[in-house]
Amino acid sequence: MSIKEVSRNKCFGGHVVKYEHGSDELNCNMKFNVFLPQQATETKVPAVFFLSGLTCTEDNFIHKSGAMAEAAKHGIALIAPDTSPQKRGVSIEGDSDSWDFGTGAGFYVDATEEKWSKHYRMYSYIVKELYSIVMEQLPIDESRVSVMGHSMGGHGALTIHIKNPSKFKTASAFSPIVNPINCPWGQKAFSNYLGSDKESWKQYDTVELLKTCKNERMDILVDVVSTTLIFFFKEKVTK
Numbered sequence: 001m002s003i004k005e006v007s008r009n010k011c012f013g014g015h016v017v018k019y020e021h022g023s024d025e026l027n028c029n030m031k032f033n034v035f036l037p038q039q040a041t042e043t044k045v046p047a048v049f050f051l052s053g054l055t056c057t058e059d060n061f062i063h064k065s066g067a068m069a070e071a072a073k074h075g076i077a078l079i080a081p082d083t084s085p086q087k088r089g090v091s092i093e094g095d096s097d098s099w100d101f102g103t104g105a106g107f108y109v110d111a112t113e114e115k116w117s118k119h120y121r122m123y124s125y126i127v128k129e130l131y132s133i134v135m136e137q138l139p140i141d142e143s144r145v146s147v148m149g150h151s152m153g154g155h156g157a158l159t160i161h162i163k164n165p166s167k168f169k170t171a172s173a174f175s176p177i178v179n180p181i182n183c184p185w186g187q188k189a190f191s192n193y194l195g196s197d198k199e200s201w202k203q204y205d206t207v208e209l210l211k212t213c214k215n216e217r218m219d220i221l222v223d224v225v226s227t228t229l230i231f232f233f234k235e236k237v238t239k
Contacts, residue, residue, distance in 0.1 A: 046144030053151030108156030
């Protein structure tokens with residue numbers, strides 16, 4: 001499957017490149033951003049897949065994080081995919097009724113419910129389709145690839161790493177949704193995408209997956225920031 005270059009911008013000695021391609025997994029056109037450091041012009045480089053959270057697209061991390069400065073220092077590529085097939089040439093009734101489901105909220109699962117199963121296959125899109133595209137068509141060292149994410153993307157990063165440690169060697173998650181089967185966001189998404197059988201939800205729940213990983217070493221960094229503490233310290237400082 002070929003990818004089309006949409007834009008290219010210089011960035012910290014390398015380039016941020018936006019690509020577009022037709023997706024067999026999602027049955028629509030998708031875009032993703034890649035930061036390629038200067039070293040990628042001469043050799044294959046390690047890479048980090050960054051999975052964004054609710055309401056985001058492929059642009060949020062690239063535009064707001066400032067991560068390219070550090071990636072350039074260490075010669076690391078950054079892969080920033082979209083979060084959902086919605087509003088990417090797809091229209092499903094009810095997909096825009098709320099901000100935490102449908103548009104921008106693919107939850108990195110493969111939907112099994114008929115209404116959503118044709119397009120909502122973000123797990124397979126990341127792990128199989130996009131991974132293959134990146135490894136085959138970009139200068140990435142396949143032996144040094146990891147995954148990270150924020151919030152919904154942190155949930156995706158952890159579950160993807162746990163189930164695919166040979167592809168994604170390490171995982172980092174910032175304020176991830178680690179137990180979605182027991183929180184409103186996860187219950188809403190999973191019941192719609194996966195149906196009423198809660199046993200099937202466990203395959204996309206980090207806490208439940210960790211229960212099955214006995215005597216296995218995993219390299220995972222989880223950074224959880226309490227909003228309450230942030231406001232507390234901000235108030236103390238301002239006073």
